[in-house]
Structure formats: C-alpha cells, structure tokens
Amino acid sequence: MYMTTLVANTNFFQGKKGLFSWIFSVDHKRIGLLYLYSLMTFFIVGVTLGLLMRYELLNPGKDLVEAKTYNQLFTLHGVIMIFLFIIPSIPAVFGNFFLPIMLGTDDVSFPRLNLLSWWIYILGAIMALSTLVYGDGPADTGWTFYAPYSVRTGTNVSMAVLAAFVLGFSSILTGLNFIVTIHRLRTPGMSFLKMPLFAWALYATSWIQVLATPIIGITLLMIAAERMLGVGLFDPSIGGDPILYQHLFWIYSHPAVYIMALPAFGIISEILPTFTQRTIFGYKAIAFSSLAIAFVGYFIWGHHMFTSGMSGTARFIFSMLTFLVAIPTAIKVFNWVATLYKGSINVQPPLLYALAFIFQFMIGGFTGLILGALATDIHLHDTHFVVGHFHYVMFGGTGFAFFGALHYWYPKIWGKMYNVKVANVAFTIFFIGFNMLYFPMLIVGLMGMPRRYYDYLPEFHLPNMISTYGSWVLATGLLLMLGNLISGFYTSKRKIGRNPWNGITLEWQTTSPPPLQNFDRMPVLPKNGPYDYENKPSIKE
Amino acid sequence: MEHHTGFVLPNSGHNRDAEASKLGMWLFLFTELLLFGGLFIVYMVYRYMNHDAFLMSSFELSPVMGTINTIVLLVSSMTIAMSITAIQKGNTKTAIKLMSLTVFLAFVFLVIKYFEWSAKIHHGLFPGMEHYTNLPKGEALFFFLYFFMTGLHAFHIIIGVIFIGVVISKTKKGLLTSDNYSLNENAGLYWHLVDLIWIYLFPLFYLIH
Amino acid sequence: MEHPEKNKDNQPTTHHISSYKEHFGTLVTLLLLTFVTVVVSVFGANLATLSVATALLIATVKVVVVAYYFMHLKYDLKLYSWLVLLVIVLFVAFTVLTAIEYINR
C-alpha cells in the first residue's frame, strides 16, 4: 500500500504536458476542466440552436426554417441543454474540481472511474450530435420522446435515446464516486455536519443521480427496442399504454430537475458567506433541506401529466406533494437572505450572480407553483408559460449559478484574474437580456400559446418579438462575459494569492492553482463548522 | 518522485480502501435494482391491464425448467458465498474451486435458458416474428417482456461470469489473499444480485397461473 | 451517519467470517421456500391472484435471506441495511403511486 506524499511548488497544470496527459489524466482537477471545456462547447451549440429558434419565432409564419427543421431544433436544443449541459454542469465541473479539495483530500475515491465517466460522456455526446450528420436527421420528438410519436417518426430517434442512455451512465458514475468520496475521504475532524454546504448539495444530488437515472435508462432502451424490433410496447393496439411511458420518463426526469438545481443551491451557499464575511445563517436547515428536496422530489413526477387523463385521486396526491417540495426550497431562500443580514458585503461579480440567482429562481419557483396547482395547470400545461418556467429555474437559476461559480473560483483554478469592471457590465447586460427573453414567454403562455409551435396566431406576435430581441441582448452579454473570462488568461498581470476573496473553505488554504496533490501543507479546519469566520485559520502565502 | 515536503494527507483517494469499494459496489447494485425496477413497473401495469392475456401466455412457459434454473442459481449463490469464506480463511485453492463451480452453474443456467428460448423462438414468439405480430392483444406484451427481462438478466449472468473469471485468475496469481479479498466480495455481491432478480422473475413469469 | 474510522492499514472494518455451515443452512432455507412457492402456485391455482401475492411474498422473504446472509448485511455496517431499505422504500413508492393512478382510472 502507498500513501500520498506531497510535492511542493508544482501546480497541476505543470507536470505532464500535452493532450494525452489531459484526456487520460486521473487527476480530478484535470477531469473537472475537461468537463468544463467540453461542456462549454456543447453549451455554445445549444444556445446557437436556441437563437435560431427565437429567430424563427420573431414573426408568425416562416422566418428562417421549415416546420420539420424547427421541430428538430428544439429537440436537439433540449437534449443538449438537459443531458449535455445542465445535468453534468456543476457537479462534473466544479464538483470534480473542488469536492476533494473542500474535503481536504487529494482525489475522489475512484479516480479511474472518474476518467471513465468523462469518456462515456464524450461518447454519448458524439452519439447525440452524430444524428446531425448521418441517418435520417436529428430526432423531432421533443426532449421528452413521448410515445407513440417517437416510435413512428422517421427521424433518428433511436440514436438520440441511446445517447441519452449512455449519458445516464456517465451521470451515475459521477454520483457514485461522490457518495463514496464523501463517506470515506473527509479529512479527520470533518464530520458530516462540518462539511461545506456545497458538499452537502452534491451529496443529495448524487443520490438522485444514482437512484433515478436507471429508470430512464431502461425506459429509453425500451423505446429503442420498440423501434428496432417493430413492436408497439406503448401502443394500445397490442394492449400497451402510451401514458405508462410518461410515468417512467418523469419518474426520472422530475428528480432530474433537482439534479440540476441542488448543486446550484450549493454554489450559492458558498458564495454568500465569502462575500458577506460571516457565517451562513441556518447551516443545518440548508444542509438537511437538500436531502428533503431530493427525497420528496421522487414522488411528484405526476405533475407533468395533469392533462393526460390521470385519475382524480392521482392528480390530488401529485399536486399536493408538488407543493410540499416548495417548502425546503423556501427554507433555503430565507436562510440565504438572512445571511446578508449584518454581513460586511463586498459586491463582486460572483455575488451579483448569486443575487440574480435568488431573484430569478424565485420567479421560476413561483411559476412552478402556478403549474403545480391543478386548475391553473389545466390551462397552462404545454404552453410557453412552462417554457418560461423552466428557463427561469434552469438558466436563470442553475445557469447563473454556474457562471457565478466560474467567476468565484476562476482565480483559484487558473491563478489569474479577469477584469472585474467588464464582468460587472457583462453581468448587467446578461441579466437584462435574460429577463427580456423569458418574461414575455410567461405572458404569451398565459395568453394560450402552446409550446413546440413553429408558427403562431397573430395575437401572440408582440411578446414573441420582445422575447427574440431579448435573446440578442442576452447573447451580447454572454459573449462579453466569455470574452472577458478568456482574455483574463492572457492579460492578467496580477499574481493571485491563495485567498483573493478571503474565503474560509479549505480550497482557499492551498495555492492558486492547487498543486497536483491539492495541498502543500496540512489544511486546518475552522473551530466551529465550515463557516466559522470568528475562528478563521490564518492563511499565510 | 521529486522532492518531498514530508507531510502526508491522511485520507487519500489513491489508497486501497476496501470499505469504499464495497460501498461503491452496493451503490452500483442499487442502480441495477432500479433498472429492473422500471421493468417490473411495466410488467405490473401491463399485467393489470391485460390480466387474462398474461395468464394465457404464461402457460407457454415451462415451470419445470424455471424451477430447475432457480435451484441452479441458488446453489451457485451458495458456492460463491462459500468461496469468500474460503479466501478469508486463506484456503485459496478451495476458493478457486468454489468460484469455478459457480461459473459452471452459470453455464448450466445459460444452457437451459438457451433451450427455453429456442423453443419459444421456434414457435415464432420472438418480437418481430410472423406469429408474434399476430398474437392477440396483451400476449405480445407478455412475450416482449419475457424476452426483454430474461434477456437482460442473462446478459447480467454473462457479465457476472466474466467478473468471476477475472477474480479467479487474480486469485490464482496470488493477487487476492486472505487480507485483500474485497474484489472477491464484490464479485460475490454482484452474483447475488443476479440471483435476487431471478427470484422475482421466476414467479412473475413462470408461476402466475 | 458517522463513517467508520478506518484502521491504520485500511482493511475492511468488518472481519466477520461466515461459516460454511451457515451458507449451507441458508441454501436449504432458500430451497425450501422455492418449493413452497412452486407448490402454492401450481397446486393452488384456483386461489388465482392470491397465489401471485403469496409467491411474491415468499420471493421477498427469499430476497431478504439472500441479502442478509449471503450478501453479509447481517455483519456489515448498519449503513448498508439502511441504504437497502431506502431503495426498497423508493421502489415501493414508485409502484404504489403508479398503481393508484391505474386502479382509479
């Protein structure tokens, strides 16, 4: 057996060089960055598709593409955004990079499995994108692949569902690795209740990844089998039931929305203490509410099917449980706001993203409540109101948290700094563009415009127009933000020390960037819990 | 390596940690259980909706073959469990014998399965075949699920055989011993999972008359 | 939820060695249960759905036996038993919620 002996003064970028030293690296930090670069690539593809869709919806009638192409656009957009971007996003990038460091260890429990999961992710991504260039074209079913249409259409659905199946494995392996890491590798003295909240969030997320993903795996496999063998498993003419497909799909896909949201909550719980310089308010409440969300989240999938003709009893139960899941989220929001109270607040780009997160996630959450109520969902189901809802939670929530995290940990990861002023301007444009893009969708949804509509009635024109203009504003902000981050690599002159934001969790005790073994000296835990600013260990350069 | 600072991180992801690999294995088993769980839900709903057709079709299956296979799997589960006792006690040879016996029983299971499947396929009951497409409502579903679930299960048997094969060869090479047997344990856990799933498949398909 | 401290050479904390006899006893129990299942289903055919329920009940007992003895849950950390329970609770919840929908249609 061997122990880890630490090597001083080399960071993880140094050491082995070259492409192969990256794509075959078992170092969690390099794997995290591999995820970051691949994920951003797919994100750019996804948003470009989104922009094209918005352009098509600028005016009624044809603006750009044919109906069938539009349908393929939103399907591919949804598949990329869900399976390639947002589900892996925070766990695979920042979880991989920072979880071991925050726990005070040198890697995850299964480093090779970790690398394997990145490879599987790339394989799945290639499969998903391959439909663009070969076969009968990308699927045109929507990311939900509802039977029986998904079984009948001539487009390449089989490849798309198999890709999602493969991507599921990648997600499972990440989750599995994190659970074991959290159980086994916390540094001595760090009990569960002294873990940073980001670790708690990842812990809850990982349980969803492990326990929900298999269900969608098998369901999508059935769709593929059905198409290949020509049997109608979900086809009433042989005794099947299309609604059963929806149950199985949402048994996974509702919990999956918390795979997207919980890590983002974790990010916010890290950013707030750092920029208020005080302990988080209600540590336990925030930690346990993550578990509560993960648990209750399993039992409310039916709210996606309120108009499918479910029995009244089932609608009653699912609607009631849906409302219950709002409670732990409410607890988090209140505790975050209370954390600002009597802090010493340093307004920096990461904090701006966190505040925007809270605001936008609230809008997303409240529209979720409107959808969770039976009467209103009967009207709003499958309208652009739903589209507005989920972009608010996914993009306005998780997306913003992702970019907040990028701004927060940028100096730690690369040891450099971006231009803060430009970052603030980019944020402002981003924020305005975002709300201009998605708020009108809520309005047009209330007016009754169904989603997945290539063309629409004239009375829906104005909000759609505003929305499309908003997408251009948003794009400007995003380009400025990414440009600023990238140019930070080249123009940053300042040498960044260990702790530019005066943070307290363990990653700030090591060098920026961290050494290959994560620490060049033994990490020291604050006395009373991870955010105990009163007993903050002093950090010498 | 290069020059050392002389201090060591107490917990490391690069250490051998038997408890961690066991926990990892269990988590993996959970995903497998839920994978089949999804299929059991499908089975439940379709059986409820096509009650009589499922009854009718299950008569096509032979409970005798099913029972024999159940016994085969249970015995193999015992042999693999015993092989772990053996290796814990340091009886490497016995352990290898017991694991080989498990593999042999797995083959017996697969051979019986093969004969069962060929009989069904001979009757044209495989999804997509002529006779299958003309089956009455509900029966086609039964056979789809039969082939899909037992097929997936057989696939797991094959994986298990490979897994145990690897463990046998590592044990032979002396890489796994009485103080390093977590791979043996994990292979055992996996094999028991295969058994667990069969324990449900058996009554649901063969015994529902 | 406290995790076990590893001892210094990182060996599993659980050293229990089950005897061959215990394994054999487990097998006999399982075979007996199998026998009961077959008898109930084949000869109790007129009990109709009841026989399915019994068969599933016995199967569940068998599963518990396998997990408890063969899979060593009995001698492992309590954590594993709790997690197995969690998975079972989830699966049962999935089936029950789905069933509620179909039965009340």
Place this chain on the structure above:
Amino acid sequence: MRTSASTFAEGVDFSLYVITGISVFFLIGITVVMVYFVFRYSKKRNPVPTNIEGSNTLEVLWTVIPVLLVMVMFYFGWMGYKPLLKAPDDAIVIDAYGQMWKFSFEYPDGRLTDSLVVPFGKPVKINLHSRDVLHSFFIPAFRMKEDMVPGKNNFLWFEATQEGRFDILCAEYCGQLHSYMLSSVTVLSEADYLHWLANVPNISDEHPGLSLLKQNACLTCHSQDGSKIIGPSFKGIFGRTEIVETDGLEREILIDEEYIARSIKQPNADIVQGYMKGLMVSYETVLSDDQIAEITDYLKKLK
C-alpha cells in the same frame, strides 16, 4: 389574458390570482429586503460583520407560514379543478377526434364537422379520442385542455358563458404540422344552435370520396393540386407509375385500385421514393372496403 368564456375559466382565473398574489408579494418582499441588506450592510457601511448562526424561531416560522400558504394554493387549485372530474348527466355529448393534424367532431346524430358548434349556457361533454399519436384539445378562452390519447377515453366538459368564436389549439406535440392543428368552437344562443342542428346541411353534395378524405384528414398530408405536403399529391394519382421501396428493395409500380387499397391499409408496405416511412398510419380499422372504393373512385377523377 384572453376573454374568459366558460364556467371553468372562473375557477382557473381565481386560483391564478390567489397564487400569483401570494407569489408577487413574496417576490417583491424578498427582493426588496435582499437589495436593502446589500446596501445597508455593504463593506463601507458595515466593515465588521456579526456572526449569527441561525435562529430556531425563525426556521420554524418560515417553515410553517409557507406550508400554510402552499396548502391554500393547493386548495384553490383543487377546488378550481374539481368540477372537471364529472360531467353533468344532462350534458350534450360530442365525440372529438384528433389525428395528424386535424380535429374532427361527431355529434350524437352522426353529424360530422371539423369545427365545433355548441349552445350557450348548456353543459357540453366532449369525449376525446386519437387516431394516431398524442394530441391535446386546448381552448384557451375556456381555460381548459385535456390530452387525446390513443386507446384511452379522456373527456372534458364545459358550459360556455359567452357567445362567439374561440380558438381550439393542439397543445401536445404531434409532429411536423403540430402548430397548424387548429380548429374553433362557436358558441351560439340556444335558438341559433337548434337552428344550426336542424337546418345547416350536414353532408354536402360533394363526392362522398372527397368527404371521406376530408373527414379522415387525408388532405392535411396529400394535396389535390400537385403540391407536395407530407405525402404524395393525389392529383393525377390514378394510373401514374412511380418508384416505391418494398422491404428495402426498389421497384416500379403502376397505381391501380389494388395498390391504393393497400396503401391505405398498409401504408408502410410500399414507401414512395422521396417520402418518409412511418408517417401515414394504417386506416384498415377506420375505413371499410366500401369507403375505400369511394375514395378510389374520387381519386380516379382527380386528373
């Protein structure tokens, strides 16, 4: 928001106002507090932070209050929805069919239409059916929708509270022309409705084959003027030769009665070159042989 034109709409709108009201209150309240804190406790104004670990009283408070509030939301949502569960016994029953990409309606007296006409202030029950994939029957002005699921009998009922013409939209994605799957419901006063029922002719004097094509939505995919929509045009179809793919092999065929009947019963047996498999579904159980003969007769005339 559009006009609300059914009794159900009142329940929906009311619960919408309740939930939105509570939500907007919290949204604005929390945002204002948040922004205030950021200013009041900024580094400049408050250089020394105070560590406050939490407060059990507050935790309880902000668990219990939201629980009560969401239960209120749930209650109104459920009450607004509940009337939909059971249609009154005296409702007029109309069958609605969805198929790619057309709605059609069948009245109790067998009258077939492609848009809906209902009386004002009378309960109307719509049984929802689908002939192929999922569709959803959505009337925004009535605030209601329900999916049309093949093999499953869903329904919906309403009482119109306003005369006029309202849109019906398909709200479940159903393929290429999903967004063009539109129809309308016209609410007439009872007298006008009865007049419509009694006098407006049902079956026109058009060719029965054409009526069948219209009723079964064939014309959403097949044009009569030679243009290509989803499927090959019907113009000049009879007697033309074309290349089809059968079991992966290409062959040339001449379109005759037999071929048309087969194309309708087993559309995926021969796939016309340049078209996609799987789009057209079999009409074997929908159209009788006599009806197919009518259609063929009409197609022969479409030169």
